[in-house]
Amino acid sequence: MTSSEEGELGKLVLAMRELFQLGLINPRGGNGSVLLDERHIAITPSGVAKQWLKVEDLVIYDMETGEFRGRFKPSIEVNAHVLTYKKVKEARAVLHAHPPLVLALTDRFTKSKSRRRWWETGLVEVEYSVGRAEIAEPFQPGSVELAEEVSSKLASGARIVIVPKHGVFAWGRTVEEAMDAVVALELVAKYVLARLVSVK
Amino acid sequence: MTSSEEGELGKLVLAMRELFQLGLINPRGGNGSVLLDERHIAITPSGVAKQWLKVEDLVIYDMETGEFRGRFKPSIEVNAHVLTYKKVKEARAVLHAHPPLVLALTDRFTKSKSRRRWWETGLVEVEYSVGRAEIAEPFQPGSVELAEEVSSKLASGARIVIVPKHGVFAWGRTVEEAMDAVVALELVAKYVLARLVSVK
């Protein structure tokens, strides 16, 4: 493993801790991965507290055979990660989080034409950090259908995909690019809610 | 003390600090414990700031005699912890926190049939992390009645019990499993509030 890969692995572990601290995942929610080479990724383990993760807890997963090495099993969303790397040629990192305000607004405005894409606010970070966002069909967590749906939407030009009642998936050329989209989208949701809430 | 037990004690101390940082306990609110062997638990001390706790501040408590060792007294909720370990055979960790949004929603919807179980939202973490939640009778903090009520509800299949105007108790096979349920439930409450709040 080169030291630059190790750098990205360290950032993946840091990003998971920060997602927890910002209230964007519960301890065993969310997952993340980094592309190691054409065939292998390092992915967060299933059922392990993400804020306490160490680099050595990451699972090395072979995208061709499905074999893996490490103390733990890979995240149940491993298929969504693998398909994203296969379809999005530039992707070198994928993050999945459960931002509560993003999910609340997506549910609220699902039937409202004018507010369905609630993040289209003109806020600077929507253009610079969120990029294109899309809403996916909410297939079962861990299912091949969800992996297909999410990766297809990401491959079609979205930086981040919202799965209703579940969470978001974002890809990046680096961990920080994926992290930027996830954190920015929840900040936009906080802005939207404060912008809309009834006042006296 | 084996090194694996020491690991769980370290995680208990970390979990208490994180509950404070996430705004789920005030410094002297909340408590937590870990099962050491069939007869002993390590429990957080009474009246000590939880964000500054060290492993050596934990109280070793004998569940048969009620005797304890350490610089401090055990948490006043020690009975709820002990009865939970006695009734829930798989339990190896118990956490108690005061999540403000969980308590607010429980109070709001206490008389509303359709919203009383406000966490039943279909959010993925309700199934994966919260598990079954129940509302307990709000007996006096530290009382045997509260300990009986909470432990019975946990023994009947709940992962987490909400005591109105007081807080939540969750059990886990590890500290992180209990922590996961507590943190996830407050994130669900944040989602529910943002989903329901009146907007213009």
Place this chain on the structure above:
Amino acid sequence: MTSSEEGELGKLVLAMRELFQLGLINPRGGNGSVLLDERHIAITPSGVAKQWLKVEDLVIYDMETGEFRGRFKPSIEVNAHVLTYKKVKEARAVLHAHPPLVLALTDRFTKSKSRRRWWETGLVEVEYSVGRAEIAEPFQPGSVELAEEVSSKLASGARIVIVPKHGVFAWGRTVEEAMDAVVALELVAKYVLARLVSVK
């Protein structure tokens, strides 16, 4: 300086950083002190970022002569601290913070008889951690009048005093007891707001 005093000074510095991290003070807002002996206190300096404070930045202040030692000037609220130590015999720590939700609710319900004491919710931490709270007349920050008003209310049995549009002052036998009241009161405010906000 004994090592136990040094311990309380370390906790004072930690408490200020935590108040910042929890959003209860802006960097140069808030202040805190610890009683060193019958005549001296250590108090946070004026105009210094509280999240970056070190023990050596604390100002040693002589309560009889008003002389002080240290690299900085004492907090402009030094009089409120001094008078509190003089009037509350058990006080060994005083904290002042600017909790935004506490101030908002106090302003909202100032004319509402039934909600003026908005913290009287029956929440467990109100009895155990907040203790008695009182609302003070909002005299000028740093004035002798404010110092008299706050210290008198604390001496009359209050653990914490709310100064409208300004902040709260709390005393404790330890830093953690004062910290507990400040943090608990803002958590109660968060609960009250979530309990009352209009929903659809």
Place this chain on the structure above:
Amino acid sequence: MTSSEEGELGKLVLAMRELFQLGLINPRGGNGSVLLDERHIAITPSGVAKQWLKVEDLVIYDMETGEFRGRFKPSIEVNAHVLTYKKVKEARAVLHAHPPLVLALTDRFTKSKSRRRWWETGLVEVEYSVGRAEIAEPFQPGSVELAEEVSSKLASGARIVIVPKHGVFAWGRTVEEAMDAVVALELVAKYVLARLVSVK
């Protein structure tokens, strides 16, 4: 580089991390700078996660020639920083953040005469920490027009300028003075929202 300059650089890096932790910037949003001498500033790099920044990642920028040294390019807002140092003689630090509640309130009350200056609440930190605030014309991020607009408003006596749908720029004689204004303004926004939100 003198050790006092190094101190301010260290504080700049810390401030960026804290802005991230407080939810006032997304990882690649926001920027900050420190004046090194009459001609040079150290500024945060473009497109780098601000919570992971190290002092050696800062870009040394020559305000006369526009040349720079470092591993990265300077922030796209470098012009706003440079013009602020040129026009505000006392400025030795400039910070730019994206506080979501500040932006939401500014948008909400843009047409309301009585609430347009929503921060004028009488809160103590408005006088002591925010100082004078102004709303700028929302020119394109990174444009010379925005740099002119922001620096002119800061030079006319404002401590902090709000750019609608974008963020805030604040100057200080130290990093902590600029940081104080940014953090205080978002806390004021939190107070205002809690003061106004409809309740039952």
